[in-house]
Amino acid sequence: MSINNDAVLGENDRQVVSYFTPKHTLPQISCHNCGQPMESNGLSLCNECIALTVDVTKDLVKTGSIVFCKNCGRVQVPPNGWMYAERETRELMSVCLRKLKLSDSQAKLVDARFIWTEPHSRRTKIKVTVQGEAAEYNNLIIQQSYEAEFHEHTNQCPDCAKSYTANTWQASVQIRQRVDHKKTFLYLEQLILKNRAHKDTMSIEESREGIDFFYGSKTDAVRMLDFLSTVVPMKYKRSEQFISEDTHTGSKSYKFTYSVEIAPICREDLVVLPKQVAKQHGNMPLLVLCYKVSKSLYFIDPNTLQKTIIPASDYWKRPFNSIANSRKLTEYIVMDIELTGQTEGKFALADITVMRASDLGVSDTTFYLRTHLGAILHDGDSVMGYDLTSANYNDDLWDQLKPEEIPDIILVKKVYPDKPKKSKRRLMRMAKEYNAEADIKQATPGYSQDYEEFLAELEQDEELNEELHFDPEEAENDLAIDVSQLDLDEEDDE
Known part of the structure; x- marks a missing residue:
């Protein structure tokens, strides 16, 4: 007589049957070369030992040459191209990897980085990491690194050759x-x-x-x-x-x-605006000071801090000239200064008393005026400005000004006590066929003065210095390259 388990067990007492599937794992053995534990791969050798006995880079190109133009510094890209590729840059790495012809081999490029060399050695070295299959070891994937060396040569690119013709x-x-x-x-x-x-x-x-x-x-x-x-x-x-x-x-x-x-308007120039131009730009006073020049012209009224911007397109519709430039500035000494509390950006309005630096110990003549330089001037400071007490400019717009619209003095910039007489910083030049340093000095009156004043402005004006600051020799000694972003399409050499 058979017993029905379902009848004996209650509905809530039924047992749940679980099934177990065993996992098949490779046996652990020791590498017969180094003795390290490893999973059995049918070879009795660990991956490290296989990598020591197999060279997946033996058929790869490890040397080459790079041609630079001796004039412009561009590098030759076969067959006839030339491109700007400074040392240890992504562009130069792309050129080097094309020379190695990795696409013609079974190896896969994984990583590439520059190895620092002395510039005078005329050598460029890169460390290349590739992956390849070890055919004698069941096509095991091996990753290895090697050094590739390129000899640097110089030639003349077609564009530079044309420049001498x-x-x-x-x-x-x-x-x-x-x-x-x-x-x-x-x-x-x-x-x-x-x-x-x-x-x-x-x-x-x-x-x-x-x-x-x-x-x-x-x-x-x-x-x-x-x-x-x-x-x-x-x-x-x-x-x-x-x-x-x-x-x-x-x-x-x-x-x-x-x-x-x-436009013949420069920074720190004194300008008389045409009446129509002044009216179109917020009823600006006619006598203003140019404080910035970019693609537009920036003007300010030193007495009220009222500013305006004249785009180049508007300027050339009604062009005008400056009546005085920075070569006609006079030095003054600040005797007393009191801020009015009105500010506009980096400018602060102030009532100031000054006297000519040339009058010290000779005359006690002082001038009371308003200036936009209240944020940077203090008692005893030296400041440069335009002396308009007896000015008479040969300009039609100047003649149209009323006497009450012309102040005695318009201050322009502060003279810092630590201003270098001759800055040690030298400007980079770009002229290729003209001896600017020698001939321009002789051809242009006051060139040396302009040069030194511009250097001094770079030292003292943080905004201007930041705008022009660059380091053409800035580079990393060991630069890793993301090879996935490089264009390594092969081009046949001629």
């Missing part, structure tokens, strides 16, 4: 400003160097009137015009000259010249 440029940009000093061009030159806006030039010539850039294509010249329009108030005119015509194809060759004119 007459009548090879196709477009030029001629930059001019009708002022009697070079401070604007010194400022502009540093901006161009910082942004590498001159990298596509075939030649650069500097003269008393300005700077000329020569290009091998019209596109490069237009790119420079776009950059200039973002940093200075400018306008330009284009002209073209017919060079030759191919009678077989009907194609014609032209040379294009872009004449760029920069």
Whole structure:
């Protein structure tokens, strides 16, 4: 007689049957070479020992050569390309890895980094990490690293070769400003160097009137015009000259010249605004001071702190000139100063009493006026300003001013006691074919003075120094490269 378990057990007392599936694991053995415990792989060798006996990099290219242009510093990219690739940069790493032809092998690139070498050694070394299969060990994946060395050679790129041949440029940009000093061009030159806006030039010539850039294509010249329009108030005119015509194809060759004119208004210039311009910009006083120049012109009234910005497009509709520049400044001594409490950005309005530095011990003549420099001036400070007590400028707009609209003095900038006479910092130059340091000094009166004043402004003006600060030699000694972002498509060498 059989017993029904379901009948004996109650409905709530039924047992749950669980099933166990055993997991199959590889046996643990010792490597017969080093003795370290390992999972059995049918070879009796651990991965470390296999990596010591197998070289997956034996068929890879480990040496090569890199060609740099001795003039512009660009590196040759086969077959006929040239690109800017400074040392220990992503671009140079891309060129080196193409030379190794890893795509032609079975190895997979994992990592790459530069190894520091002496610059004079003319060697570039990189550490490359790859993965490959060990065919004699059941195609086990092995990861190994090796060093690749490249010998550096110099040559001349086609663009630099053209620069030494007459009548090879196709477009030029001629930059001019009708002022009697070079401070604007010194400022502009540093901006161009910082942004590498001159990298596509075939030649650069500097003269008393300005700077000329020569290009091998019209596109490069237009790119420079776009950059200039973002940093200075400018306008330009284009002209073209017919060079030759191919009678077989009907194609014609032209040379294009872009004449760029920069607004003749500079930082610290004294300006009389036309009445229509002053009215359109918030009824500004006519006699104002220019405190900043970029793609627009920035003006301030020292008596009220009223400011306005005139875009380059508005300026060239009704152009005007400055009546005095920083070469006509007079030094004053602050006798007493009292803040009014009114501020506008970094400017603070103050009532101030000053006297000419030349009158110390000679005369007790003082002047009481208002200034926008209240935030930085104190008793005993030296300050530069325009002396308008007996000024008579040959300008129609100046003649239209009423006597009550002309103050005795307009203060411009503070003279710091620790101002260096000759700064040890030297500006970088970009002219390739013109001896600017020698010839410009002889051709332009006051060039040395402008140069030293501009250096002093960089030392004292934190905003200007930060705007122009750059270090062209800044680089890491051991730079790791994310190889996943590099373009390693192979190109056949010629």
